Amino acid sequence: MQKYLAIFQIRFVNSLQYRTAALAGIATQFAWGFMEILAFQAFYRVDPSSFPMTLSQTVSYIWMQQAFLALFMNWFFEPEIFNAVLSGSIAYELARPIDLYSRWFCQAAANRLAKAVLRCMPILLVAFLLPEPFRMSLPASLPQFLLFLIAVFLGLGVIVSFSMLVYVTTFYTLSPIGTRLIAAVLADFLAGAIIPLPFFPQPFRTIAEWLPFASMQNMPLRIYSGHIAGHDALTGILLQIVWLTILILAGRRLMSRALRHVVVQGG
Amino acid sequence: MRLYLKFFTMHLKSQMQYKTSFFLTAVSQFLVSFTALLGVWFMFLRFNEVNGFTFPQVLLCHAVVLLSFSLAECFGRGFDVFPQLIGNGMFDRVLVRPRSAVFQVLASQVEFSRIGRLLQALVVFIYAIPASGILWTWDRVVTLCLMIICGSFVFFFLFLVYAAISFFTIEGLEFMNILTDGGREFGRYPFAVYGKAVLGFLTYVIPLALFQYYPLLYLLGLETSRLYMLMPLLSLLFGIPAIAFWRFGLHRYRSTGS
Numbered sequence: 001m002q003k004y005l006a007i008f009q010i011r012f013v014n015s016l017q018y019r020t021a022a023l024a025g026i027a028t029q030f031a032w033g034f035m036e037i038l039a040f041q042a043f044y045r046v047d048p049s050s051f052p053m054t055l056s057q058t059v060s061y062i063w064m065q066q067a068f069l070a071l072f073m074n075w076f077f078e079p080e081i082f083n084a085v086l087s088g089s090i091a092y093e094l095a096r097p098i099d100l101y102s103r104w105f106c107q108a109a110a111n112r113l114a115k116a117v118l119r120c121m122p123i124l125l126v127a128f129l130l131p132e133p134f135r136m137s138l139p140a141s142l143p144q145f146l147l148f149l150i151a152v153f154l155g156l157g158v159i160v161s162f163s164m165l166v167y168v169t170t171f172y173t174l175s176p177i178g179t180r181l182i183a184a185v186l187a188d189f190l191a192g193a194i195i196p197l198p199f200f201p202q203p204f205r206t207i208a209e210w211l212p213f214a215s216m217q218n219m220p221l222r223i224y225s226g227h228i229a230g231h232d233a234l235t236g237i238l239l240q241i242v243w244l245t246i247l248i249l250a251g252r253r254l255m256s257r258a259l260r261h262v263v264v265q266g267g
Numbered sequence: 268m269r270l271y272l273k274f275f276t277m278h279l280k281s282q283m284q285y286k287t288s289f290f291l292t293a294v295s296q297f298l299v300s301f302t303a304l305l306g307v308w309f310m311f312l313r314f315n316e317v318n319g320f321t322f323p324q325v326l327l328c329h330a331v332v333l334l335s336f337s338l339a340e341c342f343g344r345g346f347d348v349f350p351q352l353i354g355n356g357m358f359d360r361v362l363v364r365p366r367s368a369v370f371q372v373l374a375s376q377v378e379f380s381r382i383g384r385l386l387q388a389l390v391v392f393i394y395a396i397p398a399s400g401i402l403w404t405w406d407r408v409v410t411l412c413l414m415i416i417c418g419s420f421v422f423f424f425l426f427l428v429y430a431a432i433s434f435f436t437i438e439g440l441e442f443m444n445i446l447t448d449g450g451r452e453f454g455r456y457p458f459a460v461y462g463k464a465v466l467g468f469l470t471y472v473i474p475l476a477l478f479q480y481y482p483l484l485y486l487l488g489l490e491t492s493r494l495y496m497l498m499p500l501l502s503l504l505f506g507i508p509a510i511a512f513w514r515f516g517l518h519r520y521r522s523t524g525s
Binding site: 021024025027028031032035038039042043046047050052178179181182185186188189194195199200201204 | 318
């Protein structure tokens with residue numbers, strides 16, 4: 001356990017180095033969130049009654065999404081892992097007395113977390129101070145906030161274990177670009193990155209809510225905004241745990257099969 | 268021009284060497300904008316209109332922006348990856364050759380996989396042009412063509428500004444993405460949807476609305492003044508500060524080479 005914590009720590013500190021990049025990212029995400037909210041408001045003006053969430057829930061959803069973008073975006077992969085497979089340095093990785101799956105898992109999780117920690121504070125701070133229709137609201141209660149925190153970590157786990165599946169396919173295809181992009185695009189859409197899942201028409205909504213992608217950003221963001229509360233939130237978290245277990249088991253199984261036949265590229 | 272054609276065929280041939288990779292990238296390009304489209308469609312299943320625009324009318328906007336962006340990106344890709352050229356010092360080689368820098372950067376990359384997005388824009392046009400309920404008189408056809416052509420130029424100028432910034436910062440600035448990628452993403456709705464302040468900004472500062480929102484009003488017959496039809500031409504004025512900024516950056520350029 002200690003060595004994984006160490007990997008986590010190294011990655012975390014390493015990512016904290018890029019502060020200017022983070023600043024530019026913050027500005028972009030801020031403007032992006034603003035435009036999203038304006039678009040949703042335009043729809044809200046048309047017909048408030050067919051809005052599936054309240055306006056302030058939607059606003060909170062969008063700000064949280066922008067603040068934790070690095071945590072929840074599927075297109076954010078670790079180039080280092082792809083390179084390890086493609087360049088053949090995977091050989092060194094395999095020689096280490098460390099479980100490869102866990103190592104990559106920690107690395108990916110730490111990078112995402114560090115990026116998010118660096119970027120979320122300024123966005124959240126401003127979002128809380130904005131004038132009314134744009135202001136982000138606090139979660140309804142303390143238990144709700146705790147549920148949100150649990151859902152964030154489970155969501156992170158689901159995303160990372162999903163991207164692990166993509167990394168493992170690199171062993172077979174050796175050309176990560178295609179699978180990577182297609183997986184990321186579909187997962188993002190089904191996780192509610194483009195429009196929140198409640199805006200999906202039936203039956204798409206029900207289907208999407210049962211898929212593993214709904215356990216990614218959808219769950220924590222909706223718990224935070226209060227759209228999912230109480231009993232539903234607990235069921236949602238249970239679903240997250242189920243998907244997390246399935247994805248990790250599948251990823252480990254696939255990886256051990258891939259490693260049995262691994263061809264070390266390059267020389 | 269002949270030289271550019273030569274480069275063009277060269278890039279085409281080289282990218283066709285990796286057919287699977289090309290195909291997959293094109294498919295994923297298609298998917299990226301397809302999910303955005305799906306999002307718009309889902310919203311319109313719930314709400315019938317936004318700011319008085321119906322679904323096919325919004326699609327017309329979406330397709331114009333998508334098509335002009337893809338064209339600009341396809342040919343202006345060199346400027347998109349320009350910060351790398353500066354970063355590794357390769358730009359020095361560009362400067363010693365007897366052709367203009369803009370031309371060389373332009374010719375250095377042509378990204379054909381953008382065809383995925385292009386195709387989608389065309390499909391959307393095929394649906395939206397009859398469905399939007401517009402009576403297609405010749406002046407409206409001209410307006411639509413102007414929207415697409417001028418739109419491509421405006422996006423291209425934005426790429427140019429993005430590249431020129433890297434003369435000063437060496438790195439690409441993520442913030443410009445809000446104007447390029449953001450312009451593409453948020454251009455799926457007529458810009459008036461975002462309110463007066465944003466519309467003003469996109470009219471007078473970064474003229475994205477000039478080739479999207481105002482001529483759309485003319486297309487829909489909401490405005491009959493010819494001025495609205497010719498608005499896209501006005502957006503080309505953005506080229507003046509963009510090119511001036513590029514020149515200024517080029518003038519100030521100091522090599523990072525090794």
